[in-house]
Amino acid sequence: MDHEHRPNATELSRETGRVEAFSDGVFAIALTLLILDIKVPRAFSIAVPHELTAALLKEWPSFFGYILSFVFILIGWINHHRLFTHILRVNGTFLLLNGFLLLTFTFQPFPTSLLAEYIGHPGERVAGIIYASVSLLIAIGYQLLWRYAAYNHRLLKRNVNKDMIKQISREFNRSFPIFVLAFILSFISVPASLGLLSLLMLFFAVTGFTAAETGVE
Amino acid sequence: MDHEHRPNATELSRETGRVEAFSDGVFAIALTLLILDIKVPRAFSIAVPHELTAALLKEWPSFFGYILSFVFILIGWINHHRLFTHILRVNGTFLLLNGFLLLTFTFQPFPTSLLAEYIGHPGERVAGIIYASVSLLIAIGYQLLWRYAAYNHRLLKRNVNKDMIKQISREFNRSFPIFVLAFILSFISVPASLGLLSLLMLFFAVTGFTAAETGVE
Amino acid sequence: MDHEHRPNATELSRETGRVEAFSDGVFAIALTLLILDIKVPRAFSIAVPHELTAALLKEWPSFFGYILSFVFILIGWINHHRLFTHILRVNGTFLLLNGFLLLTFTFQPFPTSLLAEYIGHPGERVAGIIYASVSLLIAIGYQLLWRYAAYNHRLLKRNVNKDMIKQISREFNRSFPIFVLAFILSFISVPASLGLLSLLMLFFAVTGFTAAETGVE
Amino acid sequence: MDHEHRPNATELSRETGRVEAFSDGVFAIALTLLILDIKVPRAFSIAVPHELTAALLKEWPSFFGYILSFVFILIGWINHHRLFTHILRVNGTFLLLNGFLLLTFTFQPFPTSLLAEYIGHPGERVAGIIYASVSLLIAIGYQLLWRYAAYNHRLLKRNVNKDMIKQISREFNRSFPIFVLAFILSFISVPASLGLLSLLMLFFAVTGFTAAETGVE
Numbered sequence: 104m105d106h107e108h109r110p111n112a113t114e115l116s117r118e119t120g121r122v123e124a125f126s127d128g129v130f131a132i133a134l135t136l137l138i139l140d141i142k143v144p145r146a147f148s149i150a151v152p153h154e155l156t157a158a159l160l161k162e163w164p165s166f167f168g169y170i171l172s173f174v175f176i177l178i179g180w181i182n183h184h185r186l187f188t189h190i191l192r193v194n195g196t197f198l199l200l201n202g203f204l205l206l207t208f209t210f211q212p213f214p215t216s217l218l219a220e221y222i223g224h225p226g227e228r229v230a231g232i233i234y235a236s237v238s239l240l241i242a243i244g245y246q247l248l249w250r251y252a253a254y255n256h257r258l259l260k261r262n263v264n265k266d267m268i269k270q271i272s273r274e275f276n277r278s279f280p281i282f283v284l285a286f287i288l289s290f291i292s293v294p295a296s297l298g299l300l301s302l303l304m305l306f307f308a309v310t311g312f313t314a315a316e317t318g319v320e
Numbered sequence: 321m322d323h324e325h326r327p328n329a330t331e332l333s334r335e336t337g338r339v340e341a342f343s344d345g346v347f348a349i350a351l352t353l354l355i356l357d358i359k360v361p362r363a364f365s366i367a368v369p370h371e372l373t374a375a376l377l378k379e380w381p382s383f384f385g386y387i388l389s390f391v392f393i394l395i396g397w398i399n400h401h402r403l404f405t406h407i408l409r410v411n412g413t414f415l416l417l418n419g420f421l422l423l424t425f426t427f428q429p430f431p432t433s434l435l436a437e438y439i440g441h442p443g444e445r446v447a448g449i450i451y452a453s454v455s456l457l458i459a460i461g462y463q464l465l466w467r468y469a470a471y472n473h474r475l476l477k478r479n480v481n482k483d484m485i486k487q488i489s490r491e492f493n494r495s496f497p498i499f500v501l502a503f504i505l506s507f508i509s510v511p512a513s514l515g516l517l518s519l520l521m522l523f524f525a526v527t528g529f530t531a532a533e534t535g536v537e
Numbered sequence: 538m539d540h541e542h543r544p545n546a547t548e549l550s551r552e553t554g555r556v557e558a559f560s561d562g563v564f565a566i567a568l569t570l571l572i573l574d575i576k577v578p579r580a581f582s583i584a585v586p587h588e589l590t591a592a593l594l595k596e597w598p599s600f601f602g603y604i605l606s607f608v609f610i611l612i613g614w615i616n617h618h619r620l621f622t623h624i625l626r627v628n629g630t631f632l633l634l635n636g637f638l639l640l641t642f643t644f645q646p647f648p649t650s651l652l653a654e655y656i657g658h659p660g661e662r663v664a665g666i667i668y669a670s671v672s673l674l675i676a677i678g679y680q681l682l683w684r685y686a687a688y689n690h691r692l693l694k695r696n697v698n699k700d701m702i703k704q705i706s707r708e709f710n711r712s713f714p715i716f717v718l719a720f721i722l723s724f725i726s727v728p729a730s731l732g733l734l735s736l737l738m739l740f741f742a743v744t745g746f747t748a749a750e751t752g753v754e
Numbered sequence: 755m756d757h758e759h760r761p762n763a764t765e766l767s768r769e770t771g772r773v774e775a776f777s778d779g780v781f782a783i784a785l786t787l788l789i790l791d792i793k794v795p796r797a798f799s800i801a802v803p804h805e806l807t808a809a810l811l812k813e814w815p816s817f818f819g820y821i822l823s824f825v826f827i828l829i830g831w832i833n834h835h836r837l838f839t840h841i842l843r844v845n846g847t848f849l850l851l852n853g854f855l856l857l858t859f860t861f862q863p864f865p866t867s868l869l870a871e872y873i874g875h876p877g878e879r880v881a882g883i884i885y886a887s888v889s890l891l892i893a894i895g896y897q898l899l900w901r902y903a904a905y906n907h908r909l910l911k912r913n914v915n916k917d918m919i920k921q922i923s924r925e926f927n928r929s930f931p932i933f934v935l936a937f938i939l940s941f942i943s944v945p946a947s948l949g950l951l952s953l954l955m956l957f958f959a960v961t962g963f964t965a966a967e968t969g970v971e
């Protein structure tokens with residue numbers, strides 16, 4: 104396209120806004136679909152009230168998986184959103200990387216469901232490794248998306264200065280080794296791997312959210 | 321972040337708008353997913369027409385649960401939305417509290433489904449207590465979100481005056497004891513607990529909606 | 538609320554826009570969830586290729602129901618959207634009526650599924666009556682929503698003149714008796730009732746869409 | 755409607771934006787719902803860990819179908835979005851054609867699911883033909899939508915010049931014969947047909963995204 108049709112700032116912003124709104128939609132749906140994995144025990148199999156309590160307690164991996172993945176996706180959305188506040192424009196490669204990230208997030212209900220089914224069963228190790236792998240893929244997705252956008256100030260807004268770029272890079276880099284560690288741990292001990300990911304989510308939920316605050320104020 | 325990059329009113333409003341739009345999406349999806357819990361009786365089990373009528377009538381708890389939870393989520397959305405009309409900016413803690421609220425709403429299809437399965441069966445008491453508990457958690461979520469935002473005018477718009485704050489607080493405080501009562505009642509009589517929640521929703525649907533009108537005009 | 542805080546045109550428009558965006562989300566989700574009702578025949582039950590063809594052809598009521606309800610919801614969205622282009626502001630009663638309309642639309646997948654299961658089976662009559670009833674409820678919902686908003690120019694924009702109001706009322710009134718007729722017919726002949734509704738949707742898809750064109754140009 | 759009420763540019767843009775936002779929602783939901791087709795093997799059927807690995811590997815058609823359809827819908831969204839950046843206004847016929855496109859996209863989970871169930875089973879041919887047919891229908895949908903909008907500059911923005919129109923037409927025309935070929939191939943060899951569609955998606959993911967870049971910059 105020749106220079107006469109170079110889009111202005113409003114058009115770029117509208118374009119970027121669309122990609123963000125589409126991604127927001129995918130995050131919101133992935134978040135809400137998680138509940139479909141929690142199955143209600145059938146009434147005919149329950150003879151006395153406390154049997155239902157017992158049946159639900161036995162399903163604790165489903166509830167644990169639900170909350171872990173909910174927080175995971177919610178924090179994923181917040182990070183995605185923070186990243187986008189610094190983006191001026193999108194291009195083909197960025198869309199491709201963003202698509203990869205959305206693929207891993209929409210896939211998340213499957214390892215969650217697998218985990219809920221296999222904790223305490225023979226397939227636990229396999230399910231735990233898959234869960235940690237998908238988590239790691241998501242972390243890699245963020246690294247790629249951010250590094251591509253920030254490299255040489257490629258897609259960033261003008262008013263984003265070096266300190267802001269460094270701060271975000273530092274935050275992404277700080278958590279990345281933990282995803283790698285959780286992945287390695289999943290081969291040795293699934294509870295340890297999940298415990299580490301849970302702690303990381305808890306940490307994000309507190310300080311990550313606080314960072315979001317700093318980022319805005 | 322230093323003072324040179326303090327965001328202006330437009331940026332704050334855009335930020336707050338994104339959080340609201342994301343929450344709106346989650347509410348809309350949770351609302352629409354409720355229908356997946358109503359199961360169609362299989363054709364091969366029905367020999368004569370009126371057997372289908374009978375089978376559907378026997379499923380009345382599903383329909384009742386569907387309508388109750390639909391109204392619950394719809395009113396939840398309206399309240400969430402009203403609250404946000406007074407919010408100027410968001411911060412980390414607010415996002416955390418808002419996330420907790422979204423978690424309880426996306427979880428809502430599960431107790432609804434549990435209720436539909438167990439009304440009239442041995443597990444009714446357990447299902448009723450869980451439904452009332454989740455309802456109470458939602459009410460607590462609103463209290464926390466609003467109190468945090470309104471405390472010392474922390475996140476509110478400048479033009480929100482003390483009378484407006486008091487009015488909203490009064491409305492939230494007025495309904496809160498009823499959620500507590502419904503929770504206590506669920507240990508004694510599930511129909512009484514559900515009846516109370518249904519009445520509250522009916523009351524909201526009429527006066528709550530009217531209050532929404534007052535709030536806008 | 539006193540007169541000092543009477544919202545200005547921008548605030549009213551933002552408010553109305555939110556309600557419309559939320560409703561749009563519900564329509565889009567209801568539309569997309571319909572596909573979940575079409576079941577894939579299990580592979581182990583198919584020994585030779587043409588058995589799959591036969592199995593899929595036998596499922597024609599599912600495909601018919603899918604397309605009918607898809608067009609139904611899509612046209613519902615277009616009508617909802619056209620109605621909203623004339624709305625200046627919303628109030629409590631309008632939100633209540635809009636909520637009723639959304640309830641009927643999110644419920645739509647259930648009668649569709651029921652119809653797909655029972656066409657050609659003993660429960661056909663019952664399923665057909667329920668489908669026609671929900672369709673009629675939707676038509677009633679539009680009548681209420683529009684009449685309430687248009688009565689004495691209650692919630693309409695200033696530039697909406699009497700001719701425009703009359704035109705929309707005429708269109709809603711023109712199709713209403715057909716929904717009533719389809720409802721009555723469902724007690725006599727389900728194919729006739731569904732045929733009439735299909736014709737009406739076809740008519741809408743052609744002239745209704747054309748009217749939308751006129752409405753915009 | 756008489757000339758006094760001819761909508762201005764802002765109104766036309768708002769109108770077009772709504773149709774695009776609604777379509778975006780449908781794309782986002784269709785994308786996220788795909789995961790529901792991947793079934794978790796039941797825990798009781800797995801006695802030793804590697805049985806789960808084997809069970810998951812046996813499900814490769816589900817994962818292949820998931821990724822293929824995800825990329826298909828994502829690219830579909832990008833193309834839809836690019837097309838809309840040139841649209842000034844919508845009319846009834848355009849809404850009808852857009853509705854047809856959305857219908858084919860929301861239907862996509864069904865052939866994907868069918869394919870996952872029947873690859874390597876007697877029904878493979880039938881499933882493959884249906885998948886290629888729906889893909890072809892989508893390609894036809896884009897042709898119709900774009901040709902209708904671009905014919906005589908009917909619905910396009912003023913600043914869209916002949917070169918830009920030709921470029922988009924050329925891109926749509928370039929891929930169309932491949933969809934036809936994949937359709938024909940599906941009658942001869944399903945793997946060849948799917949391989950061709952996969953290559954096309956890969957090609958789009960790389961050059962199509964790059965074209966999107968060119969389109970914006």
